[in-house]
Amino acid sequence: MQTNLSEQAKRLPRAEEAESILRSCVHCGFCNATCPTYQLLGDELDGPRGRIYLIKQVLEGHEVTAKTQQHLDRCLTCRNCETTCPSGVDYHNLLDIGRAVVDxxxxxxxxxxxxxxxxxxxxxxxxxxxxxxxxxQVFRPLLPQTLKSKLPRTVRPAKARPAVTHARQVLMLEGCVQPGLSPNTNAAAARVLDKLGISVKPIQQAGCCGAVDYHLNAQEAGLERARRNIDAWLPALEAGAEAIVQTASGCGAFVKDYGHMLRHDPVYASKAARVSALTKDLVEVLRDEPVESLGADSDKRLAFHCPCTLQHAQKLGGAVEAVLGRIGFNLTSVPDSHLCCGSAGTYSLTQPQLSKQLRDNKMNALESSKPEVIVTANIGCQTHLDGAGRTPVRHWIELVEEALN
Structure with a gap:
């Protein structure tokens, strides 16, 4: 796509990156076919191709309006379009640049x-x-339904974690909302890894991955959180820790992007690249281990919802299903499994109507083969889907851990 950035846009820190991404788009429209918001709204400007054109106009100096902002806000950043795009357009980074300019x-x-x-x-x-x-939870009966749906129906307390005893060690990002909404998820992961001879070493100094700040257009605040996490993790990595494990795929996708986001930082560029290279979703660790030896015993019928941050951002579609199959779980088929559930970080709060429509569509697909439980790999998806009050939704590692007892 031909571009002619305005003089003002040329002075932006990421101007060269934006121009390169715009030029890579051939405007074919294949992306619209898999865009959840385009499918719901049928508006060209609510699909990736239209949003790219809006960002192009903005960077070329055309008028920026509230409508421009609205169309960019409606994007889930699910990155389904990146999976579909034959030209490899780096859409999510262009969207970050465009949103910052528009805001x-x-x-x-x-x-x-x-x-x-x-x-x-x-x-x-x-x-x-x-x-x-x-x-x-205490005042749940008095809350309006919109708030009730944001609270977990069942909170399973975190069980004790094993002591750090194995030579093989990994780090784990605890997350921000998961300790409150699903406190046993990380503990379950630590217990399963322990049975495979891998200890989880706690790093208390590590905090929020930075995604919430970054995607709500406080990008520098998000990058500062990234820098603090890098400083917290590096000593343990240098001491031999194998990886930084994520049980929330949204956090994992963002941490894997540290290297790109900080590549021009003279102090943190190489450090960030190392952290990103050593960041793994939990399934990336378990798929390389003899999970069959765990002796899990479960006849539960599961439907797996693959979060967008796992299948489109981290390119790990099918990985969890394969591990669950090796362990012995009975997995149902899920139509349109590539589509977003509507959680998308804070999207369910900033775009509640669209988010609810997407959630209901996703629940219909997940329940089509009548599973006993729906499992997923991201706390945002888990809470959002479970908020429908239908089939229970949990993190997949908890089902694995329960099957070992």
């Missing part, structure tokens, strides 16, 4: 600003988030 030009309404700042204030603070979640 700088178009002031948001006060209600929108308050919501976004509130999410940035609350979400990255696990202790505060967990406390508010517990208060919400």
């Amino acid at each position: 700088a030009a178009v002031p948001r309404p006060a209600s929108d600003r308050i919501l976004r700042e509130g999410l940035r204030l609350l979400t990255p603070r696990p202790t505060l988030f967990k406390s508010l979640t517990q208060v919400g």
Whole structure:
């Protein structure tokens, strides 16, 4: 695609990257065929091709309006279009660039600003988030349905974790909301890894991965969180830890992007590249281990929802299903498994109507073969889908761990 960036756009820190991405798009439209919002709304500007054209206009100096902002806001950043694109367009990075320019030009309404700042204030603070979640559970009967659906129907307390005893060690990003919404997930992962001879070494200094800040257009704040995590993890990596394991695929996708986002940072570029290279989703560790030897025993009928951050961002579609199959679980087929559930980080709060439509469509697909339990690999998807109040939704590693007892 031919581009002619304005003089102002040429001065942007990522101008060269934006121009390169725009030029790689051939405007074929294959991306629209797999875009969840285009399928729902049928508007060219609510599909990847239309959004790319909007960003091109913005960077070429055309007027930026609230409608431009709205169409970019409606994007889930599911990256399904990247999986579909025959030209390899790096859409999510172009969207980050475009959103930053548009938000700088178009002031948001006060209600929108308050919501976004509130999410940035609350979400990255696990202790505060967990406390508010517990208060919400106490007063659950008095809450409106919109708030009830954001709380887990069942909170399984975290069981004790094994001591660090094995020569093989990995680190684990604990996450921000998972300790409050599904506190046993990371503990279950640690116990399964322990049975395979791998210890999880705690790194208390590591915090939020930075994705919430970054995707709510506080990009520098998100990068600063990335730098703090890099500093927290590097000593343990240098001491021999094999990997940084993520049980939330959304966090994993973002940490794997540290190397790209900080590639021009003179202090952190090489450090970030190393951290990204050693970051693994939990399934990447387990698929290389003799999981058959765990002796799991389960006849539960499961439907697996593959989060967009796992299949489109990390390119690990089918990996969890393969591990669960090797262990012996009975997996159902799921039509349109490539489509987003509508969680998409904070999307279910910033775009509730579209998010609910996508969730209901996804639940219909997941329940089509009548599973006993739906499992997934991302806390956002898990909470969002379970909020429908239908078939229970859990993290897949908890089902694995339970099958070992």
